[in-house]
Each structure stands twice: as C-alpha cells, then as structure tokens.
Amino acid sequence: MTLFVDIVPDDAPGGRSEPKSAGGSSRLRSIGTRVGLPLLSVLVFGIVWQLVAVSGIWSETFVPRLGTVWQAFVDMSTTHNGIRGYADYYWWEHLYMTLRRVLAGVVIGVVLGVLLGLAMGTVGWLRRLLEPWLTFLRALPPLAYFFLLVIWLGIDEAPKITLLALAALPPAAVATTAAVSAAPVALIEAARALGASRAEVICDVVVPSALPETFTGIRLSVGIAYSSVVAAELFNGIPGIGGVVKDASNYNNTPVVLVGIIAIGLSGLIIDGLLRTIEHRVVPWRGKV
Numbered sequence: 001m002t003l004f005v006d007i008v009p010d011d012a013p014g015g016r017s018e019p020k021s022a023g024g025s026s027r028l029r030s031i032g033t034r035v036g037l038p039l040l041s042v043l044v045f046g047i048v049w050q051l052v053a054v055s056g057i058w059s060e061t062f063v064p065r066l067g068t069v070w071q072a073f074v075d076m077s078t079t080h081n082g083i084r085g086y087a088d089y090y091w092w093e094h095l096y097m098t099l100r101r102v103l104a105g106v107v108i109g110v111v112l113g114v115l116l117g118l119a120m121g122t123v124g125w126l127r128r129l130l131e132p133w134l135t136f137l138r139a140l141p142p143l144a145y146f147f148l149l150v151i152w153l154g155i156d157e158a159p160k161i162t163l164l165a166l167a168a169l170p171p172a173a174v175a176t177t178a179a180v181s182a183a184p185v186a187l188i189e190a191a192r193a194l195g196a197s198r199a200e201v202i203c204d205v206v207v208p209s210a211l212p213e214t215f216t217g218i219r220l221s222v223g224i225a226y227s228s229v230v231a232a233e234l235f236n237g238i239p240g241i242g243g244v245v246k247d248a249s250n251y252n253n254t255p256v257v258l259v260g261i262i263a264i265g266l267s268g269l270i271i272d273g274l275l276r277t278i279e280h281r282v283v284p285w286r287g288k289v
Helices: 017-055 066-077 091-122 124-139 142-153 157-181 185-193 198-227 241-250 254-282
Strands: none
Touching (some): 017 066, 066 254, 091 124, 091 157, 091 241, 091 254, 124 157, 185 198, 198 254
C-alpha cells in the first residue's frame, strides 16, 4: 500500500484556504441557527398573540394586547401618578427578592441532596431506608405541604426558603444516587487493586464519574425550585415576582401577571445558561468518556 500526501502551503495558489472559509461560514450558520430560531419563534408567537388580541375573540382580560403588556412593564419600572412601580417596588426589586429566596433554597436543597445521594449511592442499606421518603417528597406538589410549613414556621422568609429547599432536594439526591451507583466497576476494581482506600476510590473514581449526571440533577433542582416560586410567595410574597403574579391575579390584572411570568421565564433561561457554562467548565469530560 502506498500513501501519498500532498503538502501545500496555506498561502499557495492551490492552498487550502477554502476549508477555512467553509469552517467560518459553518460557524456563522451554527450561531445563526442557535440565536435566530429562538428569536423567530418569539416573533411568530408575538404576532399570533397580537392578532388574537386584536381580533376580539377573547376579551382583553384574557388576552391583552402587546401594547397593554408593555405599558404594564413601563408602569412597573417607573413612578407614575405617585405610585412607585407595583406595590411600591420596581419589577427588578421584586425579581431580586425572588432570586435571593431561590438562591438560598437551592443552595440548601442541592447541598443536602448531593451529600444524601452520595451517601445513598455508596451505602446500600441507607438507600433502601431513605429512597421511599425521597420518592414520597418528590411526588408531593409544593402547595400540599406549604400550608403546613406556614403553620410551623410562620409567614416570613423561613417557610418560603424551606419550601424551595424541599423542592430542590429530591432531584439532586436521586440523580446523584443513580450516578454514583452507575460508576464504572472496572475503574473501581482497578483503583482497589492499586491499593486505593475506600475514601480514595470515592474521591478519585466515583465522584468524577458521577459529576455529569449530578449536574443534570442540579439543573433539574433549580428548575423545579424556580417553578415553585409562586407557591413559595403565596403568603407575604411582596416584594417578590411570585407575590406580584398572585396579587395581580386577584384583580384579573392580566398584563401584570404576564410581565411577572416573562420575568420569571427569562431569568430562568439565564440561570440555566449559567449552569450549563459552569457544567462545561467543571465537567469537560462529559460525553467524551
């Protein structure tokens, strides 16, 4: 067999400058697809919404015009007629309070969930003991136990943060347990054969192999906790975006409800993007091993 390799300088007349431009255009197409398609879907949704609102099929209480929603956003961002924002807070102050509650609840729930999952994945009897309780808690909707938390802890910050922590704990624990249990047996046996202790096997083999799925569990925990914000801010939730949505719904103030929903959704997308970036940095071997 004869192998012929033509080596041509990049700047030569017959060089390989074309693949570079092809690669550049491919990257541009990829970026355009990632950014353009979501923007296009938002644009189409907005047009359809406006057409339905203008057509009068439903009243503006159900489907307000985009201009009305925009005016609600402006009102929540400014002082108008002597009123500061909504309930004396601007929308970003409401969002800040919500994010602060979510952060506190998620940190508590995720840390406890990951530690619990690590313990359950490595100790068989502990998994059999605690797994039914985790499944029971995971199946409960937040409102099912929020009223109990209010009775126990009052209506201040404690029940809100506790609710978010309880919502975030089961996904992190279940994902970590499954990831630890699925650690490659061959690598574990090889580490033991080389004289590694149980703690060294867990730290050097089990934890790195479990990290990708653990991060998936963390992202699920954040999403579930964030989706429980309105329930967590059901009582004494102002300032807070969930409290705004609940209060505005009491008066059929649909534009303000939509502004709150959009703020929750967009901030959730940003948080998930940050978690993806952290995951790529912390677990660069995901999908490569």
